[in-house]
Every structure is written in structure tokens, then in C-alpha cells.
Amino acid sequence: MNSFIVMDILKSALQYEDTIHFEIGQPDIPPSAKVKEALKTAVEKNLFSYTQSFGIKSLRSLIAKNYKEEYGVDIEASQVLLTPGTSGAFLVAYSIALRHGQKLALSDPSYPCYKNFAHLLDIEPIFFDIGRENNYQLRVQDIKDKQFDALQISSPSNPVGNIYDKNNLKELIRFCDKKDISFISDELYHGLSYDLKANSALEFSENVFVINGFSKYYCMPGLRLGWLIVPKKYLRSAEIVAQNLFISAPTLSQYGAIEAFDKKYLKSTRSEFKKRRDYLYGELSKLFNIEAKPDGAFYLWADISKYSDNSFEFSKRLLRDKHVACAPGIDFGKNKTSKFVRFAYTRDIEHMSEGVERLKSYL
């Protein structure tokens, strides 16, 4: 297993009081006031027991309802498994979709923990390059000749920040359905898209594993609450793995999240991140080559090869000399990643503009 480098960078970044944070993949906005009120009420009501392994029914029903409202898809509350962060959801999905020694297909670059979860569970990750040539998306034509047992994508994607085209997503899912390959869709950044809306994999098949959570759009990362939409045929397997793996997700977080679907609050969060995206994309485009469309999540994938061919050294020196933290591309794979750096626009424009000034003086 490899280090999750951005967590190491974060640790170093915290040594300086004046660090500019472009490395952090979490919002700086507190959750909805209603969530905070619900958390305090839950404390008052002594809600400190474990819940059922799948989580409390009221929240699972709200999540199911949200799929109907947002995507027009019908899922049952019984398919919603609440997990300790999306990390827990990945462990469950991989455990039930794959056996030891089987192969999980991922894009390169992609979120580094995917492959590390696989290593942990004795599953073999295999990689397909994404880049300008395929619009930073996996396509059936690029993957169809290799053997694997599950395919996982993220859209809006980490680290690239783009969104899968509807038709391409549909074709990938159909291909997997036909070939009996499990399709796992990381939709954690849904809601954080600014010009177009991301499609849920559930729009195209009932037979997909969909992962989402409250850490990004809902601004509750520290509450460690995610969810997995479990295909019906795997419900019992998922329950067995969840019972054993984590008993149940954090209880207070579950009661707090009941208030998370606060539409006014979510609209204002999205609008704030859009402003930040527009600002940082505007500024960084002048300094770096940014090929991937900055559709969503809160990341920009910047080609730094004008300045360096070693993104890790570039990031370390930038942090040491200018106290500006960013995530080196090599955290996310091997495909040209030494030429790329991920910038997160998770802080306000004032903070970022100081970072942009320091960057300019550094380059």
C-alpha cells in the first residue's frame, strides 16, 4: 500500500501558520444550521447507541426520496446502506462485488485510496489511462479488450474535476451489464457541478453500486457519513459485511444528516463554489495548461510541465518556500502524473488570491 500523499502534505502544511491551502479536499463551509441544531438535539436526547447496521430508517428514506427528486430514479430505502464515510462504502462494495485475486479496473489518474482499498482486500487494481485523447473519461473502446471483474469511475471526478458525458456513461454501464462486470460509481461530488448536472449511474441500470456521502456538497466531512446504494440481489451480503466491518455508522451523524437536504443551503453552497471555480480557473489558466474541463467537484488538474517535470518536488518546494500547499499529481497514478498538480478551490477567494500571488512570485 502506498502513502496517501495529500494527507502527508496536509500534515506538513499545518506546521506553518500562514499556509495557503490548495491541497485540502474538503469544504471550509460549516453544515446547514439545521444540521447543527439536529446534532445538538441528538446529544440532548442521548442518542448514543449503535443503530441497525444499515442505519436509521428515516435518513435512508430521505436519501431514497432524493434520488427520485434529483434523478427521477426509484430506489428503495432498504437499498440505502449508511457507512462511516464513503471509505466504508468502498470497503463494502469491493468486498461483495469482488473476490480475492479478482481485478478492479480504474482510470489513471484516479483517487488513490481506490487502489489501496483493493490491495488491502487482496484485489488486483488495473489501470486505463485517461487524458486529452479520451476527454479524461474511460470509454468502452479503450477497455473492451482487457479482462476485469469490476469497473469503477468517479464523476465529477477526483482529481480531474470533469463530468462523464451522459452517453458515454450509459455505454460503459451497458457494456458492464452485458459482460457481468460490476459497475461502481463514485458520486461523492454530485451537487458540486456548475454548468451541467452529473448523471447518476442509477439512471441507466438497477444493477450498479453507487457511492455518495455527506462530506463534500453537504459540508460535513468530519461527521464521517457516507452511503452505498446496494443492488437488490446483494442486500444480505452487504448487511453481513457491514455488521462485521463497522457495526453501524456514527449515530449522531445519522441524526444530524436528516436535516442535510436543506435546498436553500445547498443552493448557496453550490453558488459559492462556482464563484471560487470561476476565479481560480481564470487565474490558473494564465499560469498553467488546464486541459480537463473544470465541470465540478472542487479540483483543477493543472499541467505544470512548463516549470517542472517532477510534481512531487514542485509541490514540496512550493510548500517549503512559499507556504502554498497543493496535491502532487503522483498521488493519483502513473500516467503523466509527474507533470500535473491538483489545486482544490475549497477556501474563499481572498485566501486563494494570496495563494495566486505567491504562486506567481514562485514560478
Added chain:
Amino acid sequence: MNSFIVMDILKSALQYEDTIHFEIGQPDIPPSAKVKEALKTAVEKNLFSYTQSFGIKSLRSLIAKNYKEEYGVDIEASQVLLTPGTSGAFLVAYSIALRHGQKLALSDPSYPCYKNFAHLLDIEPIFFDIGRENNYQLRVQDIKDKQFDALQISSPSNPVGNIYDKNNLKELIRFCDKKDISFISDELYHGLSYDLKANSALEFSENVFVINGFSKYYCMPGLRLGWLIVPKKYLRSAEIVAQNLFISAPTLSQYGAIEAFDKKYLKSTRSEFKKRRDYLYGELSKLFNIEAKPDGAFYLWADISKYSDNSFEFSKRLLRDKHVACAPGIDFGKNKTSKFVRFAYTRDIEHMSEGVERLKSYL
């Protein structure tokens, strides 16, 4: 992987409004008032971000200090890894102590999730029987001729409720040290012992993995917060696994737990559970044969063979006919477990005495 049957029983038990709960392995006492205050303050202060992977320093220092006060052992705060429940601690410990295909030695009976974590990580669990003949404890003489790579015990134990003798524990650890076998000690029920005190494995070696958490003695199960004391040579490996596996433990729970070492509260909790133990042991001894010493945790391991040789059927019928829930022995292994049932004394005496009456009318 097998079902964690007690969680299934719990689910069925919740169907009836008048269920008597002898199945639940969690306290019904709310956490210290100071913990509740700290949780609400943390909500007010918007402490919703991820923490460092190892957790917040203030809490880790308090845990280290507690080892000095309770056991006279020196550990550094840097060795304390905060995890999402002890479940997270087991995943980290097994991942760094063992490689795929290696062997983990466990007692039979033991906590069912141990073996299931092992299966998940492609580690092979092997079992040694415990029973009256060895005082319900693993001993060097019983295990020394078999090959394995890690050994795990729990004391006070789940499901048996007894405590390892100091000398026996020391000998087991010395044996493992000499043979380069990782020793993993589940100390989650420390504090909940009523006549004698359990020893920490850290009293006998620096080279052991010690797991504990806030779910039992500190009465905060739903906060999902555990810890692992990591031997110094594994610190970096543990950090890498934790970063990937769960990013960080729930943030509010960490801030709440700062107030958990509230000695007056803990003394009253222990005294309450001692009363319950004395009551239930007194009553059940008249109905069943209870061989294992009821030293601690909050479990009694009752031999039901006077009435049935199928503990699963016995438990299911008892629940269906009398709405009394208990954990069938077969959840915990294969060694005579169809003759045993685990009774938890996690509810007050009034609740339990109703259960005892129903049991009497059932038998």
C-alpha cells in the same frame, strides 16, 4: 464471511415493543455530562473538518496519560491512533501485522468479527479451543506446536466474561515475542471488571498491538471511536493504512471524548455494572451451568445443555415465544457453542428481572 448473528437477533428483537434485551453488547447509560457538553460545544465551534489521520493530539495525549495512571506504562501520544470504533483498529492492526495468506490465531469461542475481518483481508484464522480444562484462556502449552503469525486475545473477554491471569498473559506475550509472532490484545472491556483488575498487554512488552475504545466503559458506542496503540516500528505503516482506510475518525466524537476520563462518572458506571453482574449471575446460576468466571465485560456464558443442544434454535424460540433476546453461542465459534448462550447485563435490574421471570416460565 458469516453473519454476525447477534446483529440479526437485535433486528428481530426490535420488532417487539416489550423485548427484554440480554443480547445487546452496549451500555444503556448515557456518557458523562461533560462529554455531552463537549459535543455541543464542538458543534457550536463548527468542528466539522477531517482531523489528522491519527486524530487530535489533545485526546491522544490524554489516552497516553491514562496508560501511565492505570497501568504504570509509558507510551507516547504519537503511538495512539484514533479509529472509527475498535472495528477500524482491528483492520489497521491486522493489515500491518499480517500479510495476505498468513495465519491469525484466535480462541474458540471468541468475538465473531475477528475471524470475519481476517477473511475480508485474506488472512487465515485458526482456532484453539478454550473451556473449563484451560480456565477459558489460551496457554502457551496448548498453542506452541502450531505455526501462526499473529495471536489475538480479549480480556475481559467477549463472549465469556473472564479475565486472563497475569502470569498466563505474560507467558503468552513472551512466547510471541521470542517467536516473532505479533500479539494483539483486545482490551475494550478494561475498566469493566469488578473483583480484580485486568492487565494491559503493554505491561509486559512494548511490541504488542493494544486495542481499546470508548464504546463500553465510557458508554459512547454510537460515537464510533476506538484506538490502537501502535508499536513504534509500525508507526508509519499504521499512518498509511489509516489515511487510506478511513481518512480520520469522527471529529465530534474525538472532541467529546476529551472529557471521557471523568473518574467520578466511571466509578459510578463500574459500580452499576457490578450490581447488575451480581444480580444476573445470582439468578442465572440457578437456571444454567456457568463455568467461566464472571470477572468482567458485561457477559455471562451460560451452558444451556440441560434444556437444548441447539443454542440458535433455543435463542430464536425464546425471542419468538417470550420476547427475550440473547446471543446464541454459535455466533462465537464451533467449540461446543451450540450448548451455550451469551447473556449481556447491559440493562437495569428491573428490566433483567422481568427477563428472568420470562426465562423461568420458558424453561
